[in-house]
Amino acid sequence: xSSDHLVAPADATNLPIAxxxxxxxxxxxxRDMVTDGSLPSGxxxxxxxxxxxxxxxxxxxxxxxKTLAGEGLIELVPGRGTVVRKFTLQGVADALEVLKAxxxxxxxxxxxxxxxxxxxxxxxxxxxxxDCYAARDxxxxxxxNQAIHSAILEIAGNPTLARMHQMLQAQMKRIRFIGNERAxxxxxxxxxxxxxxxxxxxxxxxxLAVLLGQxxxxxxxxxxxxx
Amino acid sequence: xSSDHLVAPADATNLPIAxxxxxxxxxxxxRDMVTDGSLPSGxxxxxxxxxxxxxxxxxxxxxxxKTLAGEGLIELVPGRGTVVRKFTLQGVADALEVLKAxxxxxxxxxxxxxxxxxxxxxxxxxxxxxDCYAARDxxxxxxxNQAIHSAILEIAGNPTLARMHQMLQAQMKRIRFIGNERAxxxxxxxxxxxxxxxxxxxxxxxxLAVLLGQxxxxxxxxxxxxx
DNA sequence: AGACTGTGGACTGTATGCAGAATTGACGCA
DNA sequence: TGCGTCAATTCTGCATACAGTCCACAGTCT
Numbered sequence: 403x404s405s406d407h408l409v410a411p412a413d414a415t416n417l418p419i420a421x422x423x424x425x426x427x428x429x430x431x432x433r434d435m436v437t438d439g440s441l442p443s444g445x446x447x448x449x450x451x452x453x454x455x456x457x458x459x460x461x462x463x464x465x466x467x468k469t470l471a472g473e474g475l476i477e478l479v480p481g482r483g484t485v486v487r488k489f490t491l492q493g494v495a496d497a498l499e500v501l502k503a504x505x506x507x508x509x510x511x512x513x514x515x516x517x518x519x520x521x522x523x524x525x526x527x528x529x530x531x532x533d534c535y536a537a538r539d540x541x542x543x544x545x546x547n548q549a550i551h552s553a554i555l556e557i558a559g560n561p562t563l564a565r566m567h568q569m570l571q572a573q574m575k576r577i578r579f580i581g582n583e584r585a586x587x588x589x590x591x592x593x594x595x596x597x598x599x600x601x602x603x604x605x606x607x608x609x610l611a612v613l614l615g616q617x618x619x620x621x622x623x624x625x626x627x628x629x
Numbered sequence: 630x631s632s633d634h635l636v637a638p639a640d641a642t643n644l645p646i647a648x649x650x651x652x653x654x655x656x657x658x659x660r661d662m663v664t665d666g667s668l669p670s671g672x673x674x675x676x677x678x679x680x681x682x683x684x685x686x687x688x689x690x691x692x693x694x695k696t697l698a699g700e701g702l703i704e705l706v707p708g709r710g711t712v713v714r715k716f717t718l719q720g721v722a723d724a725l726e727v728l729k730a731x732x733x734x735x736x737x738x739x740x741x742x743x744x745x746x747x748x749x750x751x752x753x754x755x756x757x758x759x760d761c762y763a764a765r766d767x768x769x770x771x772x773x774n775q776a777i778h779s780a781i782l783e784i785a786g787n788p789t790l791a792r793m794h795q796m797l798q799a800q801m802k803r804i805r806f807i808g809n810e811r812a813x814x815x816x817x818x819x820x821x822x823x824x825x826x827x828x829x830x831x832x833x834x835x836x837l838a839v840l841l842g843q844x845x846x847x848x849x850x851x852x853x854x855x856x
Numbered sequence: 857a858g859a860c861t862g863t864g865g866a867c868t869g870t871a872t873g874c875a876g877a878a879t880t881g882a883c884g885c886a
Numbered sequence: 887t888g889c890g891t892c893a894a895t896t897c898t899g900c901a902t903a904c905a906g907t908c909c910a911c912a913g914t915c916t
Binding site (some may be wrong): 650651685686687688690692708709710752 | 868869870871872876877878879
Binding site for chain 1 (some may be wrong): 648649650652686688691692695696699700701705708709720723724726727731733734741787788790791792793794796797844
């Protein structure tokens with residue numbers, strides 16, 4: 403047997419291979435199902451039905467539901483199971499307010515400590531996002547948008563901050579997704595992103611924080627009638 | 630039979646009786662066990678052992694562990710179970726930084742919209758806490774301290790904000806508890822609380838935010854050698 | 857007719873059982 | 887003595903089984 407088999411194949415990274423438990427996989431699947439609407443908000447989740455649909459037993463499914471409840475995506479009603487959380491306008495406003503505080507903190511930190519390579523990476527994401535806007539590719543735009551915000555949070559280098567942000571972002575994902583449907587709203591968001599990219603390139607944390615704040619304030623307006 | 634038996638006994642409230650699932654009870658028990666140190670940080674959790682200790686089977690216990698993992702109190706290691714999360718100095722600093730952002734947001738909101746009764750309620754907690762300090766009752770002081778911070782978060786009237794704050798506060802609880810052991814540190818914290826109470830009484834959100842920020846910055850120093 | 861009560865089915869909450877991965881400790885070897 | 891290997895044991899991950907709760911519908915009584 404040639405020793406080639408002992409070295410990593412060409413496409414392998416050196417990262418430890420992902421050891422996903424069933425529980426974790428279910429968590430991400432359910433998160434996606436909430437985002438894409440196959441689990442409508444307010445819907446009661448039937449454990450046996452969803453379990454069969456995903457091909458898993460109730461045990462890991464229930465564990466996943468507990469995790470998602472901790473993230474605030476669903477709610478546990480004792481004796482009556484779980485329902486997908488329903489957002490009121492006020493609830494969204496509240497969440498966006500917290501998101502704003504977190505992202506502004508991240509903005510200051512990120513601008514202060516980002517390497518040139520990291521900034522270039524974000525700007526690259528931004529350019530690709532703009533291409534998607536030009537092509538009116540809403541789904542790709544949306545994913546890159548989230549990636550940019552997450553990247554800034556990563557660069558800030560505060561794992562706790564990143565965790566909290568991800569939780570909130572997951573909650574808002576569904577609503578934001580339906581939010582940018584109207585063309586003029588989308589255009590507005592794009593303009594804001596241009597300004598934010600410029601502030602980041604200039605490492606102007608204060609300016610970036612202000613722009614992020616405005617962006618999120620406007621987000622509330624954009625998603626207003628998506629409820 | 631006298632109709633007296635049909636009315637509620639003297640000590641009964643009219644609130645719906647708390648329907649706690651086993652899962653929820655286990656969550657709070659485990660949280661306490663992490664705080665009081667009976668589950669030392671870094672310790673690997675043996676499901677059968679802890680299950681027997683609490684008198685529950687592994688299923689609800691595992692569900693509780695998933696919840697706590699979502700809160701960041703413990704970590705799930707695939708194939709190897711769960712361990713109580715270990716904090717580095719940097720990790721605590723990161724968490725306190727986020728806590729600061731959240732509490733400052735809450736400070737502004739709370740000062741803006743609190744009723745007189747709510748402010749009086751917090752000031753009352755504060756006075757009771759000072760009594761505990763005078764009596765050197767560390768445990769009661771500690772609980773009232775947490776209660777004050779939580780109360781301000783409640784008054785802010787943003788459930789999402791309150792949720793995030795509670796998660797972080799739960800993480801820091803253990804460390805803070807060992808933090809105030811030295812008398813001079815305790816005195817410093819007390820002085821800061823006096824100033825914060827005054828700012829709240831004056832409904833000066835900006836001042837309260839600044840004071841909270843300093844308080845948390847100092848908290849980091851106070852807990853520094855508790856790691 | 858309307859309201860209340862009892863019963864059956866469905867679903868959640870908890871316990872237990874089983875298979876596979878991980879750890880420990882002994883043993884052999886250098 | 888130190889290190890690597892391998893087997894036994896322990897523990898986790900998942901599935902299944904059982905028990906208790908909720909809900910809807912039908913029957914009964916006023």
